[in-house]
Amino acid sequence: MSPARIASLWGVGGLRPAPGTWGSAAVLPLALLPGWVAMAACAAFTLAGFWALNRLPEAERDPDWVVVDEAAGMSFALAFAMSLWGAALAFALFRLFDIAKPGPVGWADRQPGPFGVMADDLAAGGLAALGVLAFHAAGLG
Known part of the structure; x- marks a missing residue:
């Protein structure tokens, strides 16, 4: 399997508009x-x-076609x-935190390189998870 195929989540990163949202x-x-x-x-x-x-030299920055990081954070x-309400909230919060x-x-x-590419989405996923846990703790979903 090629590194580019994995990084693009088997081509999902090529979808437009907003490849991160598709990922x-x-x-x-x-x-x-x-x-x-x-x-x-x-x-x-x-x-x-x-x-x-x-394995990808272009990963020193976060190209828009790389969406494996979104898949990790959203997961x-x-x-x-x-x-399902929790999943909808997770999606909305994750995208908000990933963009803002x-x-x-x-x-x-x-942070530089692959660490920065992956870590921002994992952090966004963590913050979204906290929001979802608060939502459920409040008895809302």
Whole structure:
């Protein structure tokens, strides 16, 4: 398997407009499975992403066609979804945090190379997961 195919999530990164949104949406079916499956997918996407990005010279920056990082971060958020409403909130929060880059997401985004490419989305997924957990703790979903 080529590093570019993995980094683009088997071509999803070529979809337009908004390839990052398509990369996030590609893993939404994980919401129908137990949370541990989404967490295992997060680990698999993270490992595969680091492997692929370390073999691509263009990964020193975050090209828009690289969406394995979105798949990893979104999978992290979905691990805590527990309902379809939770999955919808996870998606909305993940995209918001990935685009707006608040706090730790912005810090991670400024890190060089494959670490920065992957870490900002994992941080966005973590923040989205916290939002989803708060949503469920409040009895809303």
